[in-house]
Amino acid sequence: MKTEPHHTASHGHLVIIGGHEDRKHGKEILARFVELAGGENARIVVITAASQIAEEMWDQYDQAFGDLGVRQRFHLPLASRQDANDEAKVRMVAEADGIFMTGGDQKRLLAIIGGTALDAEMHTALKVRGACIGGTSAGASAMSGHMLAQGKTDLLPEKGAVSLAAGLGFLHRVVIDQHFSERQRLSRLLSVVAQNPYLQGIGIDEDTALVVERGRGIEVLGEGSVTVVDGRTMDTNMADIQERDTPELIDVRLHLLPAGSRFYLPTDDEPLTKPMSPSLRDFLENVTKRNPIS
Amino acid sequence: MKTEPHHTASHGHLVIIGGHEDRKHGKEILARFVELAGGENARIVVITAASQIAEEMWDQYDQAFGDLGVRQRFHLPLASRQDANDEAKVRMVAEADGIFMTGGDQKRLLAIIGGTALDAEMHTALKVRGACIGGTSAGASAMSGHMLAQGKTDLLPEKGAVSLAAGLGFLHRVVIDQHFSERQRLSRLLSVVAQNPYLQGIGIDEDTALVVERGRGIEVLGEGSVTVVDGRTMDTNMADIQERDTPELIDVRLHLLPAGSRFYLPTDDEPLTKPMSPSLRDFLENVTKRNPIS
Numbered sequence: 001m002k003t004e005p006h007h008t009a010s011h012g013h014l015v016i017i018g019g020h021e022d023r024k025h026g027k028e029i030l031a032r033f034v035e036l037a038g039g040e041n042a043r044i045v046v047i048t049a050a051s052q053i054a055e056e057m058w059d060q061y062d063q064a065f066g067d068l069g070v071r072q073r074f075h076l077p078l079a080s081r082q083d084a085n086d087e088a089k090v091r092m093v094a095e096a097d098g099i100f101m102t103g104g105d106q107k108r109l110l111a112i113i114g115g116t117a118l119d120a121e122m123h124t125a126l127k128v129r130g131a132c133i134g135g136t137s138a139g140a141s142a143m144s145g146h147m148l149a150q151g152k153t154d155l156l157p158e159k160g161a162v163s164l165a166a167g168l169g170f171l172h173r174v175v176i177d178q179h180f181s182e183r184q185r186l187s188r189l190l191s192v193v194a195q196n197p198y199l200q201g202i203g204i205d206e207d208t209a210l211v212v213e214r215g216r217g218i219e220v221l222g223e224g225s226v227t228v229v230d231g232r233t234m235d236t237n238m239a240d241i242q243e244r245d246t247p248e249l250i251d252v253r254l255h256l257l258p259a260g261s262r263f264y265l266p267t268d269d270e271p272l273t274k275p276m277s278p279s280l281r282d283f284l285e286n287v288t289k290r291n292p293i294s
Numbered sequence: 295m296k297t298e299p300h301h302t303a304s305h306g307h308l309v310i311i312g313g314h315e316d317r318k319h320g321k322e323i324l325a326r327f328v329e330l331a332g333g334e335n336a337r338i339v340v341i342t343a344a345s346q347i348a349e350e351m352w353d354q355y356d357q358a359f360g361d362l363g364v365r366q367r368f369h370l371p372l373a374s375r376q377d378a379n380d381e382a383k384v385r386m387v388a389e390a391d392g393i394f395m396t397g398g399d400q401k402r403l404l405a406i407i408g409g410t411a412l413d414a415e416m417h418t419a420l421k422v423r424g425a426c427i428g429g430t431s432a433g434a435s436a437m438s439g440h441m442l443a444q445g446k447t448d449l450l451p452e453k454g455a456v457s458l459a460a461g462l463g464f465l466h467r468v469v470i471d472q473h474f475s476e477r478q479r480l481s482r483l484l485s486v487v488a489q490n491p492y493l494q495g496i497g498i499d500e501d502t503a504l505v506v507e508r509g510r511g512i513e514v515l516g517e518g519s520v521t522v523v524d525g526r527t528m529d530t531n532m533a534d535i536q537e538r539d540t541p542e543l544i545d546v547r548l549h550l551l552p553a554g555s556r557f558y559l560p561t562d563d564e565p566l567t568k569p570m571s572p573s574l575r576d577f578l579e580n581v582t583k584r585n586p587i588s
């Protein structure tokens with residue numbers, strides 16, 4: 001039975017998860033994903049392309065979304081770019097209310113779906129149909145236009161230690177890292193921001209989600225926090241130091257947004273009740289911006 | 295043979311070390327401490343009161359300072375407040391060009407010397423005679439007026455997790471943590487700054503020193519970096535959350551000063567060549583301030 005594409009009044013949501021979200025107990029984050037996709041009657045599609053154990057991944061989410069009462073849940077296995085241009089598979093995205101990307105390797109995910117018909121259909125789903133797109137770990141990193149691809153730092157930021165690649169571009173002017181506090185990745189994120197101050201860095205803890213309502217605002221859910229580092233007004237010697245050296249960084253802005261944090265853009269009906277940090281305001285505008293289909 | 299107290303043109307230096315400084319090979323930091331104390335002819339006194347293995351500590355520094363050519367080196371063992379008020383022991387400080395405080399427990403150090411004649415004589419040494427005071431690990435934390443005394447956080451800052459105590463007060467409006475990157479203590483330092491935004495937080499890595507020339511400027515030496523977190527202009531919900539909750543922190547300023555960083559206050563002869571971050575400027579003024587003897 002063919003289901004008509006779901007149209008809602010929503011401008012689309014992103015549920016950006018730092019990995020290891022609870023899939024067995026309270027499932028707070030996955031429950032919110034389902035709710036934002038339309039609830040128990042939503043059609044949920046799970047993209048496992050980031051993972052090399054796609055079936056195992058699917059089993060976990062099939063169980064979790066089933067426990068949450070979702071009846072229409074579908075695995076979208078993608079082993080190749082041919083798959084990601086396959087008409088039947090693209091139609092699954094076109095008919096989905098919620099699209100969830102599992103963990104694995106974001107480079108693998110992008111190598112398979114980047115620039116395909118399925119990629120374009122995900123943008124349509126989010127931006128035209130107001131669908132909800134979720135991603136955890138690699139699926140979170142993949143969401144921004146500039147994607148943190150790989151690289152490690154030791155204890156301190158290092159020039160040249162981290163490389164970027166092209167992500168899916170559901171949001172821009174940011175770069176996303178995951179497993180953030182657990183894997184002590186502030187130095188990695190600062191390495192990216194020091195080299196690319198155009199990008200605000202977002203670090204998302206495990207079992208924690210940054211929920212973005214496009215055009216409206218953000219909320220942090222789960223057990224940990226979201227860390228934002230903003231280097232746009234910093235001063236640094238990054239241009240003058242050698243590869244692997246630690247840069248001097250002056251005036252990085254840092255925001256720590258624990259679960260429960262909510263920020264919304266002002267509207268005519270609901271103006272700001274108190275001044276908002278310009279850095280945070282820019283962050284809010286960057287991530288909620290209703291970019292055209294790219 | 296009585297040596298006359300050493301008088302120099304210096305306004306006094308502090309060598310604030312994040313622990314585990316090299317004592318066996320290049321000894322960059324200890325060599326600078328000796329140089330700032332006056333070189334091979336300096337009288338160096340080592341205060342081991344923070345440690346419960348004072349003799350072992352002394353052996354290490356006796357060896358290291360001896361290797362650096364210092365002939366007049368003295369152990370100042372202090373087991374009690376009586377010791378710290380003992381005239382002969384206080385005279386050792388009065389005659390010292392360099393006073394070095396080892397690691398151990400800063401609470402133990404302060405319980406023994408805080409408010410004693412020896413404490414007062416250290417202030418005179420620094421501020422009147424221009425001596426050099428060094429401290430590593432506990433000896434570093436002890437230097438500020440508000441001292442990070444104890445407490446741990448898990449991955450994220452927590453309300454009420456860290457307690458302060460009264461330190462020696464060689465510098466004010468700051469709080470010092472050590473073993474900073476190695477023990478991943480940013481969340482601990484942010485916990486302090488979130489509760490006490492009057493204080494700028496200083497995190498010093500192992501084998502790394504923040505060298506303060508009073509009235510003049512700072513320099514970072516060694517293998518790691520000094521991290522400064524400034525919460526004075528931040529916005530936070532700290533006052534409204536429960537103990538052990540993670541605070542929301544908006545607009546914390548972060549500076550990363552790797553080894554080699556140098557900042558000096560402008561003088562008539564040497565004005566600033568480029569604008570300095572107000573936050574960094576305040577930090578510089580706080581730590582270099584020539585406070586009166588307290």
